[in-house]
Structure formats: structure tokens, C-alpha cells
Amino acid sequence: MNDTLELDQETAALKMPPHSLEAEQSVLGGLMLDNQAWDTVAERLVADDFYRYEHRLIFNAMTGLAEASQPLDVVTLSEALEGRDQLGTIGGLAYLAELARNTPSASNIRAYADIVRERATLRKLIRAASQIADGAFSPQGRPADELLDEAERLVFQISEERPKSGGPIGMSELLAKAVDRIDELFNMQGEMTGLSTGFRDLDEMTTGLQPSDLVIIAGRPSMGKTTFAMNLVEHAVIASDKPVMVFSMEMPAESLMLRMLSSLGRIDQTRYVPVNWRTRIGRG
Known part of the structure; x- marks a missing residue:
């Protein structure tokens, strides 16, 4: 040195x-x-x-x-x-x-x-x-x-x-990693290997969200894709105590926060309308 x-x-x-x-x-x-x-x-x-x-x-x-x-x-x-x-x-x-x-x-x-x-x-x-x-x-x-x-x-x-990381990987290296992964799964005795989604059936099919995986939520318009994605975010942050970053190209941050508050507070999102909230609370 x-x-x-x-x-x-x-x-x-x-x-x-x-x-x-x-x-x-x-x-x-x-x-x-x-x-x-x-x-x-x-x-x-x-x-x-x-x-x-x-x-x-x-x-x-x-x-x-x-x-x-x-x-x-x-x-x-x-x-x-x-x-x-x-x-x-x-x-x-x-x-x-x-x-x-x-x-x-x-x-x-x-x-x-x-x-x-x-x-x-x-x-x-x-x-x-x-x-x-x-x-x-x-x-x-x-x-x-x-x-x-x-x-x-x-x-x-x-x-x-600068050269990017990655590149060709030899079969011997891949085989060693695969064997290590098999040994890890065997020792886990059926425990979840990834991050829980908060949906039991989905977790059973996927064993959770796996590291480095790209998961795409597909569906027709207005079918709840964003709501479902935000539910995954909520569970990762609250239940798993994991930091999450959300990039939104079509919905402002305030709207996403309102959706999350609605989900956590079990509030119907349609009630977020410009009315006299004090009157509505009094009626409720």
C-alpha cells in the first residue's frame, strides 16, 4: 500500500x-x-x-x-x-x-x-x-x-x-451455485424463500417474491393493477419491514398515498370526493 x-x-x-x-x-x-x-x-x-x-x-x-x-x-x-x-x-x-x-x-x-x-x-x-x-x-x-x-x-x-458487470458464466460455476441453492432449499424445510406478498395463495404458488426477479402485473384497464401493486408495497413495508421504492409514470404521488391510506384504514376510495367532510363524519 x-x-x-x-x-x-x-x-x-x-x-x-x-x-x-x-x-x-x-x-x-x-x-x-x-x-x-x-x-x-x-x-x-x-x-x-x-x-x-x-x-x-x-x-x-x-x-x-x-x-x-x-x-x-x-x-x-x-x-x-x-x-x-x-x-x-x-x-x-x-x-x-x-x-x-x-x-x-x-x-x-x-x-x-x-x-x-x-x-x-x-x-x-x-x-x-x-x-x-x-x-x-x-x-x-x-x-x-x-x-x-x-x-x-x-x-x-x-x-x-466502463465495462458492465456480468458476462458469460461457465457451467462449472453455474453448477456449483445450483447445488448450493438446492442445499439451501432442503435445509429450509418448506419455509418461504422470498418476500411474502401478503396473499396466502399467491405465496404458496410462488414461495414469495424472489431476489432479482422481474414481476409484471398484467391486466385490462381499471382492473386493480395499481391497487394490487400498492398492496404488495404495504405488506413489504409494514409486515416485512423492507424499504420499497415506487416509480409511477401515470399516477401522482399524492394519489398513491391516498390509495395506501384507504387500504390501511379500510376506507372506501370513492368517499374521497370534494364534500363537506364534517357533515359526512357527523352523519357517519
Whole structure:
């Protein structure tokens, strides 16, 4: 940790863009040692994430070979780069051999790829911050709100460009998770595995609302879909003590709250009409 802090301080003092040549070399060398690691790296990195120009050329060549289902090794890479007239630019066959020789193992290639991606994100933040500062120093007649929108766009763009979680999952990993799930269900002895809906028959059929499930309530207009959904919300909040967020695209928040109060108070919603409530309460 201290070594990393000292390296970051030295980089900041020299005003050099954040990068790790060692991590970049380990990623490229690891791919030549273990072609099976390509999917792990490809879902994390693109060529522009590499700081060194030669490494970007090598990774581009690897991408082309992988898409053609060709092996990634010193020979195939040298041929691919020579075909692009880039072999001499990256240092020739000797540099490719050095990458493979100086990488002891590909077992940590995911960690190396994460380092490369992190440094690339930092460089993008620096470029975005520089553009934001230039715009603030020289707005050229643009209002502050417009500059703020541009700053948000630049930062959000970096976030959107980051690789998303997920991706292909191997059968061995899926099988292990399935066995663990079966063991968990066996030990529960028939207990509910999800969040109770508050409707006994529905809970018996579904064993509750399961994590990560997308549940769609379908029906014709005015059939009670919103009321039913709000009943699920009420039960989750009150009975299960779970936080719930409601997004409504067609009904204002006040109307949803009135429906919930009606349900909890066992009040007919049709009685929410503009009349003299004191008179109505007196009659009731």
C-alpha cells in the first residue's frame, strides 16, 4: 500500500498521466500464456485503455485473432502485426517474446486488467476535468447552466464507457451455485424463500417474491393493477419491514398515498370526493 502511495505521489509530482506499464505487460503476456483468459480480459478492457501506444497495437491485433478464433501466441501475433505493417513499431518479435517470458503466470490476469482499467479511468477523468476547467475559464458566452450540463455529460460518459458487470458464466460455476441453492432449499424445510406478498395463495404458488426477479402485473384497464401493486408495497413495508421504492409514470404521488391510506384504514376510495367532510363524519 505504501509503495503504491509513493508511486502515485511521484506520478502526480511529474504530472504524468496515471498508468502501469507493468500491469499492461502482464495482461498481454498473460493472454499469450493462457488464451482461455481472453473473455475475462475482453469484458474489462478495450485497446484505448492501454497507455502505451505499442500495447494498444498489440491488443488490437489480439482482438482480431480472437474474433477469428485464432490462437494468441508470439508467432501468430507477429504475423498479424507484420500484416498490418506494425511489427517494427511495437519492437519486433523480440518484444513479444519478452512479454511472454517476463509474465510468470496468467492466474492473476483479472487483477492486472482491473489495474489497467482503473488507470485508464483516471486518465479520462483528468481529460474531462481539463475540458471542464477550460470551459469555465473561457465560457465564450455560454451560461453557467450550460457549462454544468456539459460537465455532467463528460463525467457520465466516462461512467457509461466502463465495462458492465456480468458476462458469460461457465457451467462449472453455474453448477456449483445450483447445488448450493438446492442445499439451501432442503435445509429450509418448506419455509418461504422470498418476500411474502401478503396473499396466502399467491405465496404458496410462488414461495414469495424472489431476489432479482422481474414481476409484471398484467391486466385490462381499471382492473386493480395499481391497487394490487400498492398492496404488495404495504405488506413489504409494514409486515416485512423492507424499504420499497415506487416509480409511477401515470399516477401522482399524492394519489398513491391516498390509495395506501384507504387500504390501511379500510376506507372506501370513492368517499374521497370534494364534500363537506364534517357533515359526512357527523352523519357517519
